[in-house]
Amino acid sequence: MTREKPKNLWLSRWGFILAATGSAVGLGNIWKFPYITGEYGGGAFVLMYLACILSIGIPVMMTEIALGRRGRGSPIDAIARVVKENNGNPLWKTVGIMAMLCGFLILCFYVVVAGWAFAYTWKMLDGSLTANSVEALGEVFAAHNANPWQLGGWSVLVSLLTMWIVAKGVQKGIESAVRWMMPGLALMLLVLVGYAFTSGSFAAGFDFLFTFDASKITGEALLAALGHAFFTLSLASGAILVYGSYIPDGQSIARTTFIVAICDTCVALLAGLAIFPVIFANGLSPSSGPGLIFMSLPLAFQQMPFGTAFGALFFAMVSIAALTSAISLAEATVAYLNEKYGISRFKGAVAAGVVLLLLSLLAMLSFNLMAGWTPLGKNLFDWMDYLTSRWMMPLGGIFMVLLAGYALRGDIMRDELSLPPLGYALWLFMVRYVCPVLIMMVFLHALGWLGFDPIAKWYWIAGVIGLLAILGELLRPRVVPALAGR
Numbered sequence: 117m118t119r120e121k122p123k124n125l126w127l128s129r130w131g132f133i134l135a136a137t138g139s140a141v142g143l144g145n146i147w148k149f150p151y152i153t154g155e156y157g158g159g160a161f162v163l164m165y166l167a168c169i170l171s172i173g174i175p176v177m178m179t180e181i182a183l184g185r186r187g188r189g190s191p192i193d194a195i196a197r198v199v200k201e202n203n204g205n206p207l208w209k210t211v212g213i214m215a216m217l218c219g220f221l222i223l224c225f226y227v228v229v230a231g232w233a234f235a236y237t238w239k240m241l242d243g244s245l246t247a248n249s250v251e252a253l254g255e256v257f258a259a260h261n262a263n264p265w266q267l268g269g270w271s272v273l274v275s276l277l278t279m280w281i282v283a284k285g286v287q288k289g290i291e292s293a294v295r296w297m298m299p300g301l302a303l304m305l306l307v308l309v310g311y312a313f314t315s316g317s318f319a320a321g322f323d324f325l326f327t328f329d330a331s332k333i334t335g336e337a338l339l340a341a342l343g344h345a346f347f348t349l350s351l352a353s354g355a356i357l358v359y360g361s362y363i364p365d366g367q368s369i370a371r372t373t374f375i376v377a378i379c380d381t382c383v384a385l386l387a388g389l390a391i392f393p394v395i396f397a398n399g400l401s402p403s404s405g406p407g408l409i410f411m412s413l414p415l416a417f418q419q420m421p422f423g424t425a426f427g428a429l430f431f432a433m434v435s436i437a438a439l440t441s442a443i444s445l446a447e448a449t450v451a452y453l454n455e456k457y458g459i460s461r462f463k464g465a466v467a468a469g470v471v472l473l474l475l476s477l478l479a480m481l482s483f484n485l486m487a488g489w490t491p492l493g494k495n496l497f498d499w500m501d502y503l504t505s506r507w508m509m510p511l512g513g514i515f516m517v518l519l520a521g522y523a524l525r526g527d528i529m530r531d532e533l534s535l536p537p538l539g540y541a542l543w544l545f546m547v548r549y550v551c552p553v554l555i556m557m558v559f560l561h562a563l564g565w566l567g568f569d570p571i572a573k574w575y576w577i578a579g580v581i582g583l584l585a586i587l588g589e590l591l592r593p594r595v596v597p598a599l600a601g602r
């Protein structure tokens with residue numbers, strides 16, 4: 117069977133690396149990583165996180181890129197094509213459908229969060245963040261969210277920017293945007309780390325991040341690290357897969373993946389080094405949870421020389437990081453509309469943009485007018501987050517590795533990854549045994565396993581049985597010949 121010709125390709129060798137790093141580096145690195153490191157106790161957590169990036173993050177990312185490049189298309193089309201090339205069961209297409217829906221649903225609440233960063237850049241400059249306690253800044257944050265026009269205005273702005281860049285195409289839109297945004301982000305980050313260095317508490321911040329305390333290694337922290345490794349690399353949401361489909365043949369997937377994972381990790385660590393010294397210099401708590409960057413940090417910046425300028429720089433950096441992630445989330449859907457229905461990228465971006473505006477409106481209204489509407493105990497914003505990060509991402513990830521590890525004919529992934537024999541054997545081992553089990557553990561744990569979450573209690577038992585049944589069916593005719601081929 118002849119392979120699909122790519123419609124779009126990255127212009128330069130760095131195209132994919134910059135765009136995928138842009139996708140991976142986001143609120144997860146700058147907002148979430150520092151505060152969960154704070155919660156789980158510093159250096160020990162950082163170490164576990166690095167282990168998880170190596171053991172799950174890198175193999176899964178390689179798998180996603182390889183599937184994308186082999187199938188050359190949006191997540192749905194690429195996976196469908198790869199499965200067809202193997203005469204596999206068409207049900208595997210569901211993996212692509214789920215990945216794309218997952219990405220789009222993440223986008224719908226991600227634009228609201230990205231809107232916070234944009235708004236805070238502005239607020240830093242116009243003097244709205246001069247309250248002099250964390251509590252008072254908490255009230256500023258609450259007031260921002262309570263005003264639907266304000267909150268909605270910023271998220272609409274992010275949505276429009278995202279769709280505008282995606283509409284312009286892979287090379288002229290995405291690649292040319294990330295080509296200046298990513299170096300800009302790196303530069304801002306270095307300036308901020310330099311600033312933290314002068315704060316007088318750099319050593320305290322450094323120790324906090326890198327001092328290793330073995331007693332902090334717990335199952336709980338390990339699972340958090342695993343979940344975060346998955347999230348921070350943007351896995352199982354279609355973004356990396358569709359970006360992978362634009363990589364020219366011949367570029368090494370393994371090397372590229374390592375570069376992206378290393379850049380992503382460096383940004384997370386540097387963000388920690390930019391944030392914690394500033395927090396400590398002002399006697400604030402490192403473990404103040406999700407409010408860390410929106411409440412504690414503005415207070416810290418206020419008390420420091422040139423704090424307003426550096427604070428604005430910080431939030432501008434977060435805004436860019438969030439925007440490049442949003443772009444990757446939108447790309448899968450626009451590529452799909454373009455490929456499946458033959459409509460131009462521009463029209464696809466408009467269509468996806470309209471749906472995005474409607475759904476993100478629901479996410480946004482969860483903070484104010486619809487705050488009281490909490491079907492089954494969660495508002496709509498929390499539902500979108502819950503469904504994607506607790507269900508769709510882990511399940512999508514598991515099925516993706518099972519597809520690549522068991523169901524595909526032996527030579528396809530080998531061909532695509534073109535690793536030396538030992539590297540390939542290692543990848544295969546990870547993808548077959550380590551990743552599915554570890555992701556399954558995170559999945560079950562996050563649903564409240566070991567102290568069940570009431571919603572999950574019944575569903576997961578039925579779910580596991582159902583999964584086993586489906587798997588048995590999908591794998592039965594394949595496992596033996598597939599194994600023979602290796």
Ligand code: TRP
Nearest residue numbers: 140142143144348350353355441
């Ligand atoms: N990796 C992003 C971050 O760290 C978040 C994210 C998760 C994401 N899945 C994604 C971004 C898919 C883009 C695409 O903030």
